[in-house]
Amino acid sequence: MLNKLIKLFPVWAILFAGVAFFSPHLFVGIKSYIVPLLMLIMLSMGLTLTLQDFKNVINKKSAIGVGMLLQFTIMPITAFLVCYFLQLDTELTVGMILVGSVAGGTSSNVMCYLAKGDVALSITMTALSTLVGVVLTPVISGLLVGQSVDFPMLPIFISLLKIVVLPIAIGILINSFLNKQVQAISSLLPLISMLSIVIIIAIVVALNAGKLTDVGPIVMLAVIIHNSIGLFSGYFITKLLGFDEKTSRTIAFEVGLQNSGLAAVLAMKFFSPAAAIPGTVFSLWHNISGSILSGYWAQKGFETDLDKEAKLAAAVVTEP
Template identity: 65%
Template sequence: MLILLFPVWALLLSAYAYFQPNFFVDFKSYIIPLLIIIMLSMGLTLTAKDFKQVLASKRAVIVGVLLQFMVMPIAALLVSKIFGFDDELTIGMLLVGSVAGGTASNVMCYLAKGDTALSISMTSISTLIGVVLTPLLVALMVGKGVDIPVQAMLESLVKIVLLPVTVGVLLNTFFAKKVEKIQFLLPYISMFTIVFIIAIVVALSAGKLAEIGYLIVFAVMIHNSIGLILGYSVTRLLGFDERICRTIAFEVGLQNSGLAAALAIKFFTPVAALPGSIFSIWHNVSGSLLASYWSKQKS
């Protein structure tokens, strides 16, 4: 129940951060360590079997990953152009569009009667591929007028994503019984950590949020909707069964937006982190609504 109320906790703490930013701004340097905790928690839920599942469903995984890294970056750029965003917000949107699928997709997939094993496999694979693709896609699409530190971003993603996830998988492989005792805590650790990261970003960019926050919210809602709709409809047209279509819809539409916000803070500005922070809240709302609807339908 607490996990399903994620958007409520995020909104409440974000509202407090908006009106009392001074409490949170000093925690700016904690964003990366907090994100590492989330990635380690993700790794602790994975095993080698989750990666082997890729071979069993390789066609679905390939289609899903291609959609993930094509639909969302292109949609982010188009939405940014339509809304007339400046370079900061465009970079923020592109970061959201270019990161891997979020772990929220696994929860929503389970609730929607999708293929949870496939969802976990796709999240794992896209997370690893995203270490390389995220900085390259942002650099490719943002334009020559903006300097994108590709190599520095790549190095950071190795440290923030690849290493913690790998350590988590290894711990879960070799110390499975001990890890199993704490696994029930991991979703809560991840949820409250990302809620705190969102609050820090809101506090750091409260002025800009007051000025054009409603535009960013609309842009994020459209971006997320494009991912969910195309993720489902394209796979449906390709002849995949209903469970796989639902799974890929969540994998494409629900992003690791906390990572996008953290990268924006580290390499750009707090304003560039706003799309990622708002996406973190909204995709849990849209994902929960869609999962609730699908849970009542035949899979």
């Protein structure tokens, strides 16, 4: 039952966004809950992690290194170019750059699982990119938009420490010392994260209900282009570099699916509600595109190295 509810994430996000758009008064009054809700998501993520997850980096450092490099180069640069060619205003540009500069989203872990990717690799990459993003997100964003707008790099860095690192660290500690108790509620953690991000989306939509009619279509176009380039470059670049199908699918989701909820929160906190629109639209869209792609890959399947070896052996045996 819980899995069915979680798989309907895009439906809930669109439903809540629609309610917020037509009845913004239902959510405007709880805008102060945005940061606590995001911290709850980060805490939930921490509760799923152990120190061993980070030790796995040693075994898959090449895949993680390539994925992280693509994450923090392709996504921010693509966001900048999309804003330039679509001539988005300053507020929307700041929002798009923040979306491109944040870490991979936790929804990538779910999509990776559905697409039969490497879930352990996905979780490790999400956790590491989230922690590395505490430094890289303000630096990259500041470099790309610092000349156009006063970008508070240090305050954003400090805020990321509080919103991201602290709750994740607390979650890991709790999981380390109270693992049995955490396992008992582990099935609820994805649902808690989903509900939290859905409410964040609804609040941001409610705060921008009047402006969404004007900028919604152009932002949606920007987000679709941005997300598509991230997904496809993450997949095809890793394939060209010789990674197997399972790893390439995993990195595609890590690169293309952003922690857009965090981007929306930072935009709201340090800039304006309008700057949070790209993060909100991205949150809606990347769950839809991710669900479609994971469904396609799940149906398609793939050959493992063992399958290829078996075919090769069979071919050798049948040779005259």
